[in-house]
Amino acid sequence: ETGVTQTPRHLVMGMTNKKSLKCEQHLGHNAMYWYKQSAKKPLELMFVYSLEERVENNSVPSRFSPECPNSSHLFLHLHTLQPEDSALYLCASSRLGTSGGFGADTQYFGPGTRLTVL
Amino acid sequence: TQLLEQSPQFLSIQEGENLTVYCNSSSVFSSLQWYRQEPGEGPVLLVTVVTGGEVKKLKRLTFQFGDARKDSSLHITAAQPGDTGLYLCAANNAGNMLTFGGGTRLMVKP
Numbered sequence: 001e002t003g004v005t006q007t008p009r010h011l012v013m014g015m016t017n018k019k020s021l022k023c024e025q026h027l028g029h030n031a032m033y034w035y036k037q038s039a040k041k042p043l044e045l046m047f048v049y050s051l052e053e054r055v056e057n058n059s060v061p062s063r064f065s066p067e068c069p070n071s072s073h074l075f076l077h078l079h080t081l082q083p084e085d086s087a088l089y090l091c092a093s094s095r096l097g098t099s100g101g102f103g104a105d106t107q108y109f110g111p112g113t114r115l116t117v118l
Numbered sequence: 119t120q121l122l123e124q125s126p127q128f129l130s131i132q133e134g135e136n137l138t139v140y141c142n143s144s145s146v147f148s149s150l151q152w153y154r155q156e157p158g159e160g161p162v163l164l165v166t167v168v169t170g171g172e173v174k175k176l177k178r179l180t181f182q183f184g185d186a187r188k189d190s191s192l193h194i195t196a197a198q199p200g201d202t203g204l205y206l207c208a209a210n211n212a213g214n215m216l217t218f219g220g221g222t223r224l225m226v227k228p
Contacts, residue, residue: 004160042122043161043206043218056215090160106151107216109160 003027004110006091012116015081021113023074023091031094032074033107034066038087049074050096081117088112121145122209122219130225134196139222141207142189148210150190152181155204155221197226 003026013019025032034046048056049068063085065077074091092107125140141150149168153161165174167183167190174181178201180193194201207219 042220043208045215045217048215092160106163106166109162111159 004091004093004108006089006110006113008113009111010114010116012118013078013081014118015083017081018077018079020078021076021089021091021115023076023110025072025074025091025093025108025110027093027108029093029095029108030071031096032068032071033092033094034074034076035090035092035109036087037090037112043090047076078115081115083117086115086117088114122207122217124205124207124219124222126222127220128223128225130227131197133198133226133228135226136193136195137197137224138191138193139205139224140189140191141219143209144188145209146187148187150183150187151208151210151216152190152192153206153208155206156202161204161206194224197224199226199228202226 005024007022011019030051032049036044036046045058046060047054047066052068052071063080067075067077090112091110094105094107121143123142129137131137149166151166152164154164155161165176165181167174167181170183170185170187172183178195182191184190190207192205202225205222205224208216210216
């Protein structure tokens with residue numbers, strides 16, 4: 001049973017639309033992540049928030065804009081996307097590691113939002 | 119950026135067969151994780167290995183971390199249709215973010 005929920009589960013949007021993806025975690029974690037999973041590439045880390053502050057932005061185009069208003073919620077705002085942005089967008093959360101690192105502790109993933117850009 | 123290569127990319131077998139999937143890199147990892155992802159769901163952690171040469175077992179799944187901590191394998195004994203899914207390895211290097219391999223898509227036919 002996942003403690004990370006994502007809405008919507010499916011989204012179809014035109015290139016001129018603005019939409020937002022929402023992620024909520026009920027696990028008491030203090031780090032949250034956005035990943036992109038497309039058919040022909042490995043899972044790609046997009047953004048990381050630690051204690052509600054962005055600590056990683058992996059050269060993601062500005063048409064993706066994350067927001068983390070509190071430790072339980074994470075948003076990904078989308079505008080003027082391209083067809084190649086069609087993918088599964090996954091949110092994850094974790095505790096920070098004992099040394100403050102991210103990878104050592106288990107990341108719990110949500111079910112993802114399947115995005116199609118027409 | 120460390121690159122994780124998984125092989126094979128696709129594997130289709132009959133129920134009851136054994137299989138091994140591999141995760142390799144030229145980099146040394148501080149730890150490595152294996153996830154399974156089923157259609158319509160996010161990845162779920164199966165195991166974390168941290169010590170070179172470590173072997174962990176989870177029912178019919180056996181995970182091994184290479185002595186040099188550059189590679190790992192997942193062996194499934196007597197595969198069942200419920201094992202069908204995408205198997206992902208992910209590496210952590212000294213507190214950095216996780217890097218994922220491309221995955222092995224396994225189908226087990228009844």
